[in-house]
Amino acid sequence: MTPNIPETTKKRVVIIGAGFGGLKIARDLADSEDFQIVLIDKNNYHQFQPLFYQVATAGLEPSAISFPLRLAFHYYKDVHVRITEVTELRTDSQEIITQLGAISYDYLILAIGADTNFFGQKNIQEKALPMKSVGEALGLRNRLLENFENALVSDSDDVRQGLMTVVVVGGGPTGVEVSGTLAEMKRHVLPKDYPELDFDLMKVYIVESGGELLGPMSKNAQIKSKEYLEQLGVNVFLNTRVTDFDGKYAYLNNGEKIRTNNLVWAAGIKANFIEGLNPEILARGGRIKVNRYNQIEGHQNIFAIGDVAFMTEDAYPNGHPQVAQPAIQQGKLLSKNLPRLLRGNPLEEFTYKDLGSMATVGRNLAVVDLPFWRFQGFFAWLTWMFVHLMSIVGVKNRLLIFINWLWNYVTYDQSLRLIIKQKSPKAED
Template identity: 50%
Template sequence: MDEPKHLVIVGGGFAGLKLARSLNNHPAYRITLIDRHNYHQFQPLFYQVATASLEASSISFPLRKIFQKSRNVRIRIAELLTVEPGDNTIQTTSGPIRYDYLVLAMGADTNYFGNRDIQQYAFPMKSTVEAMALRNRIVENLEAAASAPDEATRQRHLNVVVVGGGPTGVELSGALAEMKRFILPKDYPELDLSKMHIYLVENSPNVLNAMSDAAHEKARAYLVKMGVEVTTGMAVKDYDGKNAILRDGTTIPTALVIWAAGVRGNVPAGLPSIAVTPQNRIRVDVKGRMVDSDNIYVLGDLAYQETGQFPKGMPQLANVAMAQAKFMADNFKRLSHGKAFEPFHFHFQGSMATVGRNKAVVDLESPRISFQGLFAWFVWMSVHLFLLMGFKNRLLVFVNWGYKYITFDNSLRLIYTRPPYPIQNEEEEGAAVPVEGAIAK
């Protein structure tokens, strides 16, 4: 037999992991799967980690455990630095690696649109570590409000601003509203939680703007009924750690801004500029191959492929990434038998988002229908349980959801950082962030 070709996959998210699993133990390929973490992260449930509904371990799964019985997949924990297409080599933090075929599936990171102040002070939520840091800050702010020396300090720590009305922002705002209603009054009887404000600020005309009219209208109605103060057609222009400043000059005093307003692809150095879009995604052809390349392929959020249905590129969703990975695995199997790659044809099934207890919106593409409410909520839960990696994780998440549904409570509101500094009066110098230093971002 010919020596197996070396297939290097960078990224252990939905796309990279699906591709590696689909080619597991295939005799034609030896696979190196590279990721900066030694675990797979289930991004759609980050917001539940951030709001203390789930433990981080419930939505994470060790990569090496997945491939314990694999004969051809090896894991490397490293970060990709540069790609050298001319030499079929990548440079990583653990050294150079040569490849016969390279698949880039590093996904996307938070896009701050060049605002350094927001990048410094706002909290993102694109990894398990960031979700944990956000959970710490939410609970720390409540503790700071409970012991605040004056009303201005207390109000600043009670206000939360969520920027971005996509699925992440909507789901996070709804979860915070449920905490405010069902959980926090029992934990903090000394606080007047009617003064806790949850602001959702979205630059486009609607929340869930990419979904149907019925979906984003119902989602907005749900949020407003739950007490979220929704502002659309507006952007957060700046944030200094104490005040969020909107485009119209409105100032919201807050010790917590959560940034869910956009993503930017993790494009490595060394790729031709013609292959990179202004949104920092990599242009690919109908076979998933990077333009101006014969052996570099791109999957998931990082891939930019224009189609008749998606003239601005396919949506950056988990089901798209997994469908692309399955298609590419089938093509690599064809290639091992001397057959050519076939073009990728994606059947978009739809999109969904949950707002809270018994509240979700679902858009299906075929048949083209939109539905909301309790049934949509069950559909959302079923899909996410199915996509989770590992039976144990599915069981843990299901049990946590069931316990919370019955008791209207959970027991995960723990602070995993050192105690905050003493609270100072707002008028005192240096009181901008009372929990300054408690979280290493």
């Protein structure tokens, strides 16, 4: 195997990662006269992370929130997408090592994002269900559905309780959204699918180590989201940590244990790392320190953007929130700065424009913090849907998600509770 990137007289920009930031800059530079673009990702699609939880709870199909990278660049001849993993960074020789071989770069953009942080807890890492990729969300969905099938044919209520109960760790948007949706499924859908099961055995917990849910949001949002979750029947544990999980019990730091086979881990993320990066330039959470042009320390031609980048501004002394907007905005600015850098012109400094944040708890229930307006409830829920629908990549995906949501709303049912697994023989080399 060989990367087979065509030789070029242009400068080559290698982008690692096709998340919000990487895809943004690749698209903005796609028809550049100055640059050849090489876009590298492990998957052949861009993933819309904010809706992973709906895949996990059988509300949407994986394909609805995934967009094929090759389709995004149909009309750009000098964008080269390669599906591979990067194993090493060699700054001396200006190349990256991938499973396909070495690829040299003139400019390198690390848009490698973040992954689940288990904070070194081995048992949890091994047995908990993370939700940081479409594949993991699908794995979580299949697990939950298989559990209900198993509960149906189990001979003890203790086993049934373990199979049916879900403990969600982490009170951020993902934790709030997944626990809220599970609670709604318990009310509207699952008892119809399994009329033979006793749903008193099914409990949904959300466990948050801090004193409130949705930590970075407004007080109103924090209070309302807790109120909404409790209204839906979720057991909200604040100031509580899960200290261990053996696949049958989740152990809490207050000495209690909860009988559950399902620990959904949404408690934290850590930035991804590539061998060859100087560990001294890493900040908290493994993020790479960058200046206001997203350049990493010690290199004019290497940039980090999005979740993996640690940039401080006066308003953000601890770095930007690790969500879509900083990544998109940094990608956009960098696509303008690169030609300037090439021509020796002065670069523009990045300033984060906070467009607000939001989370949905359930049917008609959401919380929205806009810069000058904070609101909750039905209108917040409509706003949440509209913003997410407009942010998704691809007109067809937008249309299909809209129809799914409308369908779900009217019928109280997603009708996607399918345990589908790929089956195929091994390929020859």
